[in-house]
Amino acid sequence: MQTITSTSYPVHFQENGYKELSTFINQKNITTVFILVDENSNEHCLPILQQELTVDVTFEIIEVESGEINKNLGTCMSVWQALTDLGADRKSLLINIGGGVITDMGGFIASTYKRGIEFVNIPTTLLSMVDASVGGKTGVDLGVLKNQIGIFADPQMVLIDPIYLQTVSEKEITSGMAEIIKYGLTYDQTLWEKFSEKTAEINIIDIIHRSIEIKNEVVLEDQFEGGLRKILNFGHTIGHAVESHFLESKDKKTLTHGEAIALGMITETYISNKLFNFPLKDLEDIKKTIITIFGIVPVLKSDYPTIIDLMKHDKKNVNGQVNFVLLEGIEKYKIDCKVSTDLIEEALDYYLA
Amino acid sequence: MQTITSTSYPVHFQENGYKELSTFINQKNITTVFILVDENSNEHCLPILQQELTVDVTFEIIEVESGEINKNLGTCMSVWQALTDLGADRKSLLINIGGGVITDMGGFIASTYKRGIEFVNIPTTLLSMVDASVGGKTGVDLGVLKNQIGIFADPQMVLIDPIYLQTVSEKEITSGMAEIIKYGLTYDQTLWEKFSEKTAEINIIDIIHRSIEIKNEVVLEDQFEGGLRKILNFGHTIGHAVESHFLESKDKKTLTHGEAIALGMITETYISNKLFNFPLKDLEDIKKTIITIFGIVPVLKSDYPTIIDLMKHDKKNVNGQVNFVLLEGIEKYKIDCKVSTDLIEEALDYYLA
Numbered sequence: 001m002q003t004i005t006s007t008s009y010p011v012h013f014q015e016n017g018y019k020e021l022s023t024f025i026n027q028k029n030i031t032t033v034f035i036l037v038d039e040n041s042n043e044h045c046l047p048i049l050q051q052e053l054t055v056d057v058t059f060e061i062i063e064v065e066s067g068e069i070n071k072n073l074g075t076c077m078s079v080w081q082a083l084t085d086l087g088a089d090r091k092s093l094l095i096n097i098g099g100g101v102i103t104d105m106g107g108f109i110a111s112t113y114k115r116g117i118e119f120v121n122i123p124t125t126l127l128s129m130v131d132a133s134v135g136g137k138t139g140v141d142l143g144v145l146k147n148q149i150g151i152f153a154d155p156q157m158v159l160i161d162p163i164y165l166q167t168v169s170e171k172e173i174t175s176g177m178a179e180i181i182k183y184g185l186t187y188d189q190t191l192w193e194k195f196s197e198k199t200a201e202i203n204i205i206d207i208i209h210r211s212i213e214i215k216n217e218v219v220l221e222d223q224f225e226g227g228l229r230k231i232l233n234f235g236h237t238i239g240h241a242v243e244s245h246f247l248e249s250k251d252k253k254t255l256t257h258g259e260a261i262a263l264g265m266i267t268e269t270y271i272s273n274k275l276f277n278f279p280l281k282d283l284e285d286i287k288k289t290i291i292t293i294f295g296i297v298p299v300l301k302s303d304y305p306t307i308i309d310l311m312k313h314d315k316k317n318v319n320g321q322v323n324f325v326l327l328e329g330i331e332k333y334k335i336d337c338k339v340s341t342d343l344i345e346e347a348l349d350y351y352l353a
Numbered sequence: 354m355q356t357i358t359s360t361s362y363p364v365h366f367q368e369n370g371y372k373e374l375s376t377f378i379n380q381k382n383i384t385t386v387f388i389l390v391d392e393n394s395n396e397h398c399l400p401i402l403q404q405e406l407t408v409d410v411t412f413e414i415i416e417v418e419s420g421e422i423n424k425n426l427g428t429c430m431s432v433w434q435a436l437t438d439l440g441a442d443r444k445s446l447l448i449n450i451g452g453g454v455i456t457d458m459g460g461f462i463a464s465t466y467k468r469g470i471e472f473v474n475i476p477t478t479l480l481s482m483v484d485a486s487v488g489g490k491t492g493v494d495l496g497v498l499k500n501q502i503g504i505f506a507d508p509q510m511v512l513i514d515p516i517y518l519q520t521v522s523e524k525e526i527t528s529g530m531a532e533i534i535k536y537g538l539t540y541d542q543t544l545w546e547k548f549s550e551k552t553a554e555i556n557i558i559d560i561i562h563r564s565i566e567i568k569n570e571v572v573l574e575d576q577f578e579g580g581l582r583k584i585l586n587f588g589h590t591i592g593h594a595v596e597s598h599f600l601e602s603k604d605k606k607t608l609t610h611g612e613a614i615a616l617g618m619i620t621e622t623y624i625s626n627k628l629f630n631f632p633l634k635d636l637e638d639i640k641k642t643i644i645t646i647f648g649i650v651p652v653l654k655s656d657y658p659t660i661i662d663l664m665k666h667d668k669k670n671v672n673g674q675v676n677f678v679l680l681e682g683i684e685k686y687k688i689d690c691k692v693s694t695d696l697i698e699e700a701l702d703y704y705l706a
Contacts, residue, residue: 031672077426080495080502084666091671112465115492115503139468142433149433150468151504313437318444319384 001209006134006216007223008154013209017159018052021120024156025055028118031091033059034083036106038066041098044167045124049097060086064102068247068254071101071140073149079109093118093156099125099172100132100257104147107138111153121155124164126176126204127257130183130211133158135219135232144248145313146240160212162205175258177293178235180207182265183214185286186231189330196289230335233316234325238344239264241310245303255297262294267347271339272326274346279329287351299352304345311344354562359487359569360576361507366562370512371405374473377510378408381471384444386412387436389459391419394451397520398477402450413439417455421600421607424454424493426502432462446471446509452478452525453485453610457500460491464506474508477517479529479557480610483536483564486511488572488585497601498666499593513565515558528611530646531588533560535618536567538639539584542683549642583688586669587678591697592617594663598656608650615647620700624692625679627699632682640704652705657698664697 001013003020012020025033033055037046042063050059062082064075083092096106096119103121110119123129139150165173177195184192191210194202215232222229243260246252266287272278299307311322324337354366356373365373378386386408390399395416403412415435417428436445447470449459456474463472476482492503518526530548537545544563547555568585575582596613599605619640625631652660664675677690 073426073430077495084495084498084501087673089671089673090669112502112504114501115490115505137468142430142437145437148437148467149465151465152468316443318442320440320442 001205004134004209004212004216006154006158007136007220009157011133011158011160011212011216013160013205014162015052017157017161018049018054020157021159022054024120025053025057025093028093029091030057030093031089032087033057033093033095034086034088035059035061035095035097036079036102036109037061037063038098038102039063040066040167041102041124045097045122045164048161048163049095049122062086064105066098066101068101068141068146071105073140073142076105076109076140079105080113083109083113088113088117090114090117093120095120095122097122097124098128099123099168100128103128103132104138104150105140107153107155108140108150111138111151116153118156120157120159122159122161122164125168126165126173126208127179128176129160129162129208130176130215131179133160133212134216136223144244144310146244160208162208165204171256174293175256178258178261178265178290180211181290182232182234182261183211185265185269185327185330186234186325186333187214187218187331192330195293196285227335230316230323230325231333234327234333235261235265235268237264237311237314237316237322237324238267238307238347240314241307242297242299242303244310245307246297259294259297262290263297263299263351266290266351267344268324268326270347270350271324271343272328274343275337275339276326276328276334278327282330296352299348304348307348308341308344354558357487357562357565357569359507359511360489360573362510364486364511364513364565364569366513366558367515368405370510370514371402371407373510374512375407377473378406378410378446381446382444383410383446384442385440386410386446386448387439387441388412388414388448388450389432389455389462390414390416391451391455392416393419393520394455394477398450398475398517401514401516402448402475415439417458419451419454421454421494421499424458426493426495429458429462429493432458433466436462436466441466441470443467443470446473448473448475450475450477451481452476452521453481456481456485457491457503458493460506460508461493461503464491464504469506471509473510473512475512475514475517478521479518479526479561480532481529482513482515482561483529483568484532486513486565487569489576497597497663499597513561515561518557524609527646528609531611531614531618531643533564534643535585535587535614536564538618538622538680538683539587539678539686540567540571540684545683548646549638580688583669583676583678584686587680587686588614588618588621590617590664590667590669590675590677591620591660591700593667594660595650595652595656597663598660599650612647612650615643616650616652616704619643620697620704621677621679623700623703624677624696625681627696628690628692629679629681629687631680635683649705652701657701660701661694661697 139147142148495501
């Protein structure tokens with residue numbers, strides 16, 4: 001499958017990826033290869049990687065606990081300390097293998113350790129494959145605020161192999177579908193129709209490749225989030241707030257990112273219909289298709305104020321103003337839209353109805 | 354005094370600096386100006402700054418405790434949290450006013466907050482004026498390891514005003530002299546001679562301007578520390594290790610950076626004499642001049658093993674190999690030199706003799 005060239009690095013696929021990574025390690029004068037894993041990727045993914053690589057170099061494995069709750073500066077400090085104790089120097093390489101928590105946090109750890117060492121990302125969940133492979137975003141959460149601390153930093157390469165999807169749960173794969181649907185709705189009707197028409201067979205590697213290709217086009221067009229790149233936030237303004245709220249509420253289950261974004265896409269499409277006449281038929285189709293895949297997030301009316309308050313802390317806000325990406329139709333986005341609190345509540349009502 | 358143009362930003366001097374900063378704040382669409390201070394710069398420097406600026410914008414002051422001991426991720430977390438609580442967004446500006454701890458840490462905090470907000474540095478100590486104004490280094494310590502976590506990130510501008518030196522102690526000013534001597538020994542004999550000839554009057558703004566000019570030439574020539582820039586480490590290989598050792602020893606006084614680098618320059622010049630025939634007369638002159646200014650750091654023979662061990666953790670090491678910058682003569686540097694443990698101990702003996 002064809003390599004995708006991002007800003008400054010390649011995204012390689014399957015066997016070609018291992019070949020390229022082996023060559024990279026062998027040709028660069030790398031002192032030690034560190035591999036950042038969580039307990040899941042350590043057990044299920046690392047053996048695959050080690051078998052596929054043909055390199056003659058020392059590996060040091062650093063394991064952190066899985067989960068968004070551990071994507072914080074405390075975990076970073078323990079990894080920075082481990083790198084220090086294991087003698088990592090500026091010619092060391094960090095390979096991050098795992099879901100988005102590992103690749104986002106590992107990228108941040110690498111690019112701030114001794115003012116930056118090189119890193120390679122191997123996403124093992126569908127979400128991290130389609131969302132985190134390009135864009136150069138690294139970071140960790142600050143309390144419940146997602147990715148509040150981070151920088152833009154590019155890996156040396158990204159390696160995609162759907163074999164790793166066999167190591168994660170069905171739920172995790174479903175979660176990643178939300179981002180793919182987002183690419184479809186904002187940028188590629190054909191991709192969306194693969195879901196809406198309930199095509200019997202979805203070829204996973206094809207939709208991963210197409211999603212990365214789309215994100216890459218968007219990112220290359222707009223590297224610092226001035227314009228087009230904002231479409232990547234579709235479904236995320238309300239979605240992120242709901243995700244944060246459920247994460248910080250002791251009596252609520254933690255949502256997958258996909259569940260939250262699914263809710264976000266339905267509600268933001270509803271708002272799009274009210275403000276920009278997004279076609280009602282498509283809205284209903286979107287709601288039905290997405291709820292069939294993701295089910296309903298049990299939001300309560302009493303949650304609304306907190307959710308709306310959390311939106312005000314979104315990184316993308318300027319002057320305390322919440323900015324939405326909305327749609328006039330599929331593939332027809334409008335950025336920097338203002339939405340009243342009443343309409344947000346109405347959209348949540350529509351979602352729950 | 355003439356503005357110095359660094360990689361991507363200007364270093365302005367005195368009244369011209371305030372004018373440029375006021376224009377910058379007024380012309381950019383900045384939502385809120387945050388000012389990072391410690392208790393000293395808050396009391397003594399901030400009033401000067403606020404008086405000189407002619408801007409119509411809200412200021413929010415964030416104070417942290419002074420001292421290298423607080424240049425850590427815990428302090429960063431409290432500042433990131435304060436920025437969050439005060440609603441800092443991507444169009445906020447952070448002005449760091451204080452010594453190197455404030456400018457290094459503030460640069461790191463700004464450039465990692467929401468993946469980067471703009472910042473301006475106003476160094477108020479001699480050391481931070483001549484050392485931290487150019488080079489784009491930001492960072493914090495990890496345990497006793499100085500600047501272990503950080504990135505390269507440029508401020509929007511740097512503002513130099515020697516009036517702030519009236520607010521810091523004599524000891525602090527002396528500390529900064531070590532870096533100026535370093536620029537002299539490695540790069541500009543004329544600058545060195547201002548010290549060695551004990552010129553009655555040293556014009557402080559002139560030697561600050563010349564030091565920044567030198568560092569800027571070096572940094573522009575070699576932005577990512579491949580070659581020439583390594584001369585900035587002269588005196589720092591042994592100096593940093595001694596500084597770290599005194600910082601982590603409960604029964605030792607904390608050294609100023611200048612005291613440690615003064616020791617480093619004498620010992621590394623001694624090694625230069627042994628390995629590269631650095632002229633003995635100059636070595637003796639350097640030892641005498643530097644000790645007259647800085648006194649003697651009370652290193653004990655029993656400290657040697659720890660000091661040598663700490664050198665092995667220097668960020669600049671590759672493959673565990675400690676690299677020295679040495680001199681064949683004044684202005685004649687040699688980079689990437691290996692030195693035996695015995696010779697390092699001999700150099701410390703010479704320093705103490």
